[in-house]
Amino acid sequence: MSLFDHKVSELHELLHKKEISATDLVDASYKRIAEVDDKVKAFLTLDEEHARQVAKEIDGKLGTDEQKGQLFGMPIGVKDNLVTKGLRTTCASQILDNFDPIYDATVVSKLKEAEAITIGKLNMDEFAMGSSNENSSYSATRNPWNIETVPGGSSGGSAAAVAAGEVLFSLGSDTGGSIRQPASFCGVVGLKPTYGRVSRFGLVAFASSLDQVGPITRTVEDNAYLLQAISGVDPMDSTSANVSVPNFAQGLTGDVKGLKIAVPKEYLGEGVQEDVKQSVLASLKVLEKLGATWEEVSLPHSKYALAAYYLLSSSEASANLARFDGVRYGYRTENPESLIDLYKKSRSEGFGDEVKRRIMLGTFALSSGYYDAYYKKAQKVRTLIKQDFENVFEKYDVIIGPTTPTPAFKIGEKTKDPLTMYANDILTIPVNLAGVPGISVPCGFSEGLPLGLQIIGKHFDESTVYRVAHAFEQATDFHKQKPEL
Amino acid sequence: MSRITIDEVKHVANLARLAITEEEAEQFQHQLDAIISFAEELNELDTDHVEPTSHVLDMNNVLREDEATKGLPQEEVLKNAPDSQDGYIKVPSIMD
Numbered sequence A: 001m002s003l004f005d006h007k008v009s010e011l012h013e014l015l016h017k018k019e020i021s022a023t024d025l026v027d028a029s030y031k032r033i034a035e036v037d038d039k040v041k042a043f044l045t046l047d048e049e050h051a052r053q054v055a056k057e058i059d060g061k062l063g064t065d066e067q068k069g070q071l072f073g074m075p076i077g078v079k080d081n082l083v084t085k086g087l088r089t090t091c092a093s094q095i096l097d098n099f100d101p102i103y104d105a106t107v108v109s110k111l112k113e114a115e116a117i118t119i120g121k122l123n124m125d126e127f128a129m130g131s132s133n134e135n136s137s138y139s140a141t142r143n144p145w146n147i148e149t150v151p152g153g154s155s156g157g158s159a160a161a162v163a164a165g166e167v168l169f170s171l172g173s174d175t176g177g178s179i180r181q182p183a184s185f186c187g188v189v190g191l192k193p194t195y196g197r198v199s200r201f202g203l204v205a206f207a208s209s210l211d212q213v214g215p216i217t218r219t220v221e222d223n224a225y226l227l228q229a230i231s232g233v234d235p236m237d238s239t240s241a242n243v244s245v246p247n248f249a250q251g252l253t254g255d256v257k258g259l260k261i262a263v264p265k266e267y268l269g270e271g272v273q274e275d276v277k278q279s280v281l282a283s284l285k286v287l288e289k290l291g292a293t294w295e296e297v298s299l300p301h302s303k304y305a306l307a308a309y310y311l312l313s314s315s316e317a318s319a320n321l322a323r324f325d326g327v328r329y330g331y332r333t334e335n336p337e338s339l340i341d342l343y344k345k346s347r348s349e350g351f352g353d354e355v356k357r358r359i360m361l362g363t364f365a366l367s368s369g370y371y372d373a374y375y376k377k378a379q380k381v382r383t384l385i386k387q388d389f390e391n392v393f394e395k396y397d398v399i400i401g402p403t404t405p406t407p408a409f410k411i412g413e414k415t416k417d418p419l420t421m422y423a424n425d426i427l428t429i430p431v432n433l434a435g436v437p438g439i440s441v442p443c444g445f446s447e448g449l450p451l452g453l454q455i456i457g458k459h460f461d462e463s464t465v466y467r468v469a470h471a472f473e474q475a476t477d478f479h480k481q482k483p484e485l
Numbered sequence B: 001m002s003r004i005t006i007d008e009v010k011h012v013a014n015l016a017r018l019a020i021t022e023e024e025a026e027q028f029q030h031q032l033d034a035i036i037s038f039a040e041e042l043n044e045l046d047t048d049h050v051e052p053t054s055h056v057l058d059m060n061n062v063l064r065e066d067e068a069t070k071g072l073p074q075e076e077v078l079k080n081a082p083d084s085q086d087g088y089i090k091v092p093s094i095m096d
Helices: A008-016 A022-040 A048-061 A106-113 A156-163 A180-186 A220-230 A274-289 A302-323 A339-350 A353-366 A371-393 A418-425 A429-434 A462-475 B006-015 B022-044 B074-079
Strands: A043-046 A075-079 A117-122 A169-174 A189-192 A212-217 A260-264 A293-297 A398-402 A438-446 A449-456
Touching: A008 A220, A022 A043, A022 A048, A022 A075, A022 A117, A043 A156, A048 A117, A075 A106, A075 A156, A106 A220, A117 A156, A156 A169, A156 A180, A156 A212, A169 A189, A169 A220, A180 A189, A180 A438, A180 A449, A189 A220, A189 A462, A212 A220, A220 A438, A220 A462, A260 A274, A274 A293, A274 A398, A274 A438, A274 A449, A274 A462, A302 A353, A302 A371, A302 A418, A302 A429, A302 B022, A353 A371, A353 B006, A353 B022, A371 A398, A371 A429, A371 B022, A398 A462, A418 B022, A438 A462, A449 A462, B006 B022
Parallel strands: A075 A117, A075 A169, A260 A293, A260 A398
Antiparallel strands: A043 A117, A169 A212, A189 A212, A189 A438, A398 A449, A438 A449
16 A cells, blocks of 8 residues: 555644654655656656655654644645746746746745645646647656556646656646546546636746646545645736635535536537446436436537637637747757747747647637637637536536546547547536636546546535535545556 | 638748748648638627627736835846846847
8 A cells, every 4th residue: 555545634644643754755756756657757857855855844843833734744746837946847848948947836835835745847738738648748648547548638747646656646737628637537636726716826828818727636635635725816816816715625524415416418418438428427326326416407508619719728828828939038049040030940949739730820810800700709609608607507506527528548549630639628628718616536437447527616616516526436436446557 | 722821821820930841831721721610610609799708707907006026136037048148138139
């Protein structure tokens, strides 16, 4: 049994009793990384010396009355699009290969305050653009359940590292499903918080109106602890919301009696694999037994979400990624002929294919003559999608469906055609467009590969999402199964 | 007929400050055409009386006190610059 089979609450008890030390936890993390990361390729950069130093400081506090952070001693991995002061941050892009951040993202500062220990930085699709981690410019992360398959993306490293037992938990980011889809593929718990719940300061921006940072964990309880530590309004991010942060873990009562669940027919329709549907229906039976009721509903504009998302996210990306110009930081081409030449060559040599494709699409959609037809049209469709959710939430507490239409696919299977790859996110994208919270929890297996149940809540109602996810988790044992590596 | 011409692809690449080869221009033409034609399914929806959403939360004009805070030290800011001199970031000359 690994130390990381324990929850935060159990590990804290072991630490308090001095049965283990923070150094033991850090040791366990680096030992496991040494054993399996050649295969999994979840980490891009390790921070071993510093992690050991922090662990030592924390161990000095054990058995004393000194105030301890809410995650003290817990080893965490951080997605490589969150800037970490003095620790290389690449976004898995060659354009940031040598980037050494000069400040911490707010979520990283909060982890330090909570006394979690950062083990290293996690692999991802370049600039979070992708659904398989195959767009990393370093190496494609593998799914610990079957290393011939993808871990999902773009937070593939974050999900794979947790599933492989390399860290206790991790942070990812989710723009169109990038936390929930890899969590589903890797059999772990991943939450995209409500837009505005968590500060985006220091998250390298992809699509600013959609991006959110969120936790990936083995259990729902740990997910709640980690979200607690990173939530809250931040003066450095004016889109972070000034709303109170409830005690998420306290709400995990196991009680879902009288809960009203909506199941959109569009989420069990065409393109969703048969055993994925069956696992969702079986999950609904579990919740029914616990006293919840469910009804079929419609989110009629779901089929338009994918197109609206690609126009909006690529447009925002084309603006956000304009900052990578070879001037102030990042890669600069050798011997440019002029300033414009420096911009063009640095960007062309530094960015990978998918990133260029999205910058091109976004620039086109925002360009004169096309703005109204594409960008503005997509913004209007976004309103319709948001209204779909508002209508359903007038009568129901949560929306439930699969996280993804299929389990993890084979490496190389979908890289030829961008649209096939994009279609993987049809069930997660509407949640980002509406800005509501969504979680993926393990709910079954398909030929040895994990499946995820997606539970979607109202704005800022992560508490209900967690309560349902936790009740389901306690009634099943999918989360207890581990991959063999 | 492609929805986007090779010349338009090259124009967009210039706007995006990307240098692309003829081969890449052709590839982008095919891929962008496929994505744009897929996006045109949005035209099935009548959105004449729908307001656009740019931000999901009901907030605007987020203000704060105008207080001076410490900035980043110059040497830190220049640390990641590919080329610098006398406290400035250096680029190729833009005037002859």
